[in-house]
Amino acid sequence: MRFWSAVWAIFWKDVRAEFRTKDILTGMLVFAILAVLVFNFAFDLRVERPQTVIPGVMWVAIIFASMLGLNRSFILEQDRGSLAGILLAPVDRSAIYLGKVLGNLVFMFAVEVILLPIMVVLFNVNVLMPSVLLFVGLGTVGFAVVGTIFSAIAVNTRAREVMLPVLLLPVMVPVVIAAVKGTAGILDGNPLSEQMGALRLLIAFDVIFLGIAFLTFDYVLEE
Amino acid sequence: MIHVRGLVKRFGYTVVLKGISLDIEAGESVVLLGPNGAGKTTLLRILATLLKPSAGRVTVAGEDIVRHPQAVRHLLGYVSHHPLLYPDLTARENLRFYAQLYGLPEPDARIDELLERVGLARRGDDLVRTFSRGMVQRLTIARALLHNPPILLLDEPDTGLDPQAANMLARLLQDVAVEGRTILLTTHNLSRGVDFARRVVVLAGGRIVTDRPTEGLEVQDLSRLYLDAVAQEAA
Numbered sequence: 001m002r003f004w005s006a007v008w009a010i011f012w013k014d015v016r017a018e019f020r021t022k023d024i025l026t027g028m029l030v031f032a033i034l035a036v037l038v039f040n041f042a043f044d045l046r047v048e049r050p051q052t053v054i055p056g057v058m059w060v061a062i063i064f065a066s067m068l069g070l071n072r073s074f075i076l077e078q079d080r081g082s083l084a085g086i087l088l089a090p091v092d093r094s095a096i097y098l099g100k101v102l103g104n105l106v107f108m109f110a111v112e113v114i115l116l117p118i119m120v121v122l123f124n125v126n127v128l129m130p131s132v133l134l135f136v137g138l139g140t141v142g143f144a145v146v147g148t149i150f151s152a153i154a155v156n157t158r159a160r161e162v163m164l165p166v167l168l169l170p171v172m173v174p175v176v177i178a179a180v181k182g183t184a185g186i187l188d189g190n191p192l193s194e195q196m197g198a199l200r201l202l203i204a205f206d207v208i209f210l211g212i213a214f215l216t217f218d219y220v221l222e223e
Numbered sequence: 224m225i226h227v228r229g230l231v232k233r234f235g236y237t238v239v240l241k242g243i244s245l246d247i248e249a250g251e252s253v254v255l256l257g258p259n260g261a262g263k264t265t266l267l268r269i270l271a272t273l274l275k276p277s278a279g280r281v282t283v284a285g286e287d288i289v290r291h292p293q294a295v296r297h298l299l300g301y302v303s304h305h306p307l308l309y310p311d312l313t314a315r316e317n318l319r320f321y322a323q324l325y326g327l328p329e330p331d332a333r334i335d336e337l338l339e340r341v342g343l344a345r346r347g348d349d350l351v352r353t354f355s356r357g358m359v360q361r362l363t364i365a366r367a368l369l370h371n372p373p374i375l376l377l378d379e380p381d382t383g384l385d386p387q388a389a390n391m392l393a394r395l396l397q398d399v400a401v402e403g404r405t406i407l408l409t410t411h412n413l414s415r416g417v418d419f420a421r422r423v424v425v426l427a428g429g430r431i432v433t434d435r436p437t438e439g440l441e442v443q444d445l446s447r448l449y450l451d452a453v454a455q456e457a458a
Contacts, residue, residue, distance in 0.1 A: 002326045005323055005326065006323065006324055006326075008323070009320055009323035009324055010324075012320075013309065013312065013316075013320045016312065016316065017309055017311040017312055020311050020312075020350075021311050080305075080308075080309065080310065081303075081305030081306065081307060082305075082306075082307050082308065082309055084273055084301075084303070084305065084307055085307030085308070085321070085366070086324065087272075087273055088271060088272070088273065088296055088299065088301050088307075089296065089321065089324035089325060090293045090294075090296035090297045090324075090325065090326075091293075091324055092293075
């Protein structure tokens with residue numbers, strides 16, 4: 001009970017502070033929309049079937065916008081000196097991790113809720129199909145799960161803003177491949193049953209890395 | 224209450240604490256003095272379970288800080304020159320957040336009581352970013368006292384405060400000290416240290432060079448004692 005109360009406290013604190021200042025959300029959203037707009041102009045005259053490029057465009061925008069948010073997740077705590085305050089509390093470190101993951105997920109989903117309809121308008125392709133949203137959801141969970149722990153690792157390094165993408169992107173390759181492949185398959189008109197391989201890979205990745213991060217977060221926060 | 228034996232802390236090749244042994248009894252107030260880089264903050268962060276010792280043993284109320292850090296954290300209130308607060312939350316929201324982390328049931332009455340005590344009852348619903356440094360530090364004390372800990376670790380709590388705010392903070396800490404808590408304070412303000420504590424410990428070069436009661440000690444004596452001890456260690 002204490003564990004979940006701590007998870008909720010950290011999640012609610014992050015969401016409340018962020019929706020008051022919109023420091024993280026604004027940056028993520030502006031970046032995602034600009035990325036999609038640039039791709040729209042770049043591909044506009046050359047691509048006959050937008051379906052072929054949409055999955056790539058969508059995931060590039062989501063990945064790099066998420067990176068901005070994930071980076072700030074622990075940097076803000078560190079810069080304000082408030083990380084020590086949380087670490088002093090008699091709660092399991094994994095509760096801190098889970099609270100942070102949930103907060104990051106809310107920010108990432110909030111950006112996607114605005115980004116995806118904009119993509120429908122710009123590219124005239126329906127990316128709001130339930131099966132596409134399933135891939136977006138699972139891919140986003142994967143990014144939040146791994147990104148949060150890597151963000152905690154990167155925050156104590158010197159080039160911390162650069163370090164997160166350097167550490168995170170190689171690990172996220174399976175998620176990127178599975179998410180792009182799955183999304184492309186659905187947009188090509190194939191049924192979800194033909195994308196089960198990509199779907200299973202995403203689910204397995206999310207579950208395995210959530211377990212690993214849960215068990216190892218205690219060591220990550222040690223100075 | 225706090226027992227430190229042969230404590231060593233290394234950061235890479237740098238040895239910050241070189242085999243410290245220290246005993247602080249329940250209800251004792253101790254001021255820890257030392258020049259910058261002496262290892263005062265490192266010692267306090269180890270006692271607060273924020274850092275692990277490289278060697279040696281530290282127990283707080285009989286609990287080993289490495290084996291049972293969560294049990295130790297229940298017993299500690301920690302105040303540093305960093306406020307450990309969220310500027311984009313109100314004072315009340317900050318305290319409620321920490322109350323949840325410490326598992327306090329029905330914390331609102333305790334929060335009201337503490338805000339009243341630190342003179343922030345009227346500003347409880349204001350964002351912390353609108354507070355002056357002195358107000359932030361008073362709220363930090365309230366945060367540290369929230370779970371009514373028997374031990375307070377105070378790491379230069381008056382850094383960056385103007386004299387009026389520093390005096391107000393000192394009065395607040397005196398009130399807290401008379402409640403029978405065990406207090407370990409680090410400061411560069413010798414007169415405040417000698418007024419506040421019953422015992423003075425001087426740390427220099429990662430070693431304890433002086434440990435004596437403050438009774439009968441004037442500020443000038445303490446100043447001389449401090450400078451001699453530090454100079455001796457440097458030599």
